[in-house]
Amino acid sequence: MLNLAELSAVMSVYRSVRVGMVLGLGLVWRTVRQCEGRAGLRAVSGSAAVQGLRAGEHSWLCGSTAAVLHTVQGRVEVRQNFITEEEENALLQELEPGLKKKRYEFDHWDDAIHGYRETERAQWGSVCTGLLSRVRGVAFPEGSPLLGPVHVLDLDKAGYIKPHVDSVKFCGSTIAGLSLLSDSVMRLVLEDNSAEWVDLLLSRRSLYILRDEARFKFTHEILKDADSYFLGQRVPRQRRISVICRNLPV
């Protein structure tokens, strides 16, 4: 298992080779997304969600078949209104000054993400520290070693995240993300059979959690505004900031 210093060292090698983005503590999130080389393999039409099978009690989950919903059961979770408006504002206040200094990236041909800027943060004020420990408390297995810095991804209104799997070398079993400023649709597509998919409605201020098979066997993506539908219902995509916690591989 890598500690943070080793992880930074590994990633800075990638950075110099790939001319990635240099980030504060040296983690290169592009590497996290791209090591597996799965970005942009397929595009699933947004209208596929119209035939979606709704998952019983969950208003935020639908999928192509009962079988795929069974596969992700307990391995995907969306907690609506996980943070309050005040907490969202506290996060934005801490993040906006740094983000505003960066430009949105639109033109990296090898990128899993189109129209984004990103950063990471290890130290937070008291309100954010509190809500992040709530995130960690509900998302990660007890005692699981966590990736220290929190990853912050700011998607322009025209931005989107193409299908990819986060690197298994650098990230562990669980990915937990808060969505700020906009609703959005996250699509998971089974790597072995791209006809099988599930859509998650990520409402503004919700927390999503992807675990185990849902994280390893499916690609995940955030739909672009033009394709942003959940069960046939339009979900307008505004600028969206996500605050993502990950654990380390064991």
Ligand code: OGA
């Ligand atoms: C990523 C990613 C999802 C999100 O950065 O690898 O998948 O919610 N982000 O922004």
Ligand code: MN
């Ligand atoms: Mn990802």
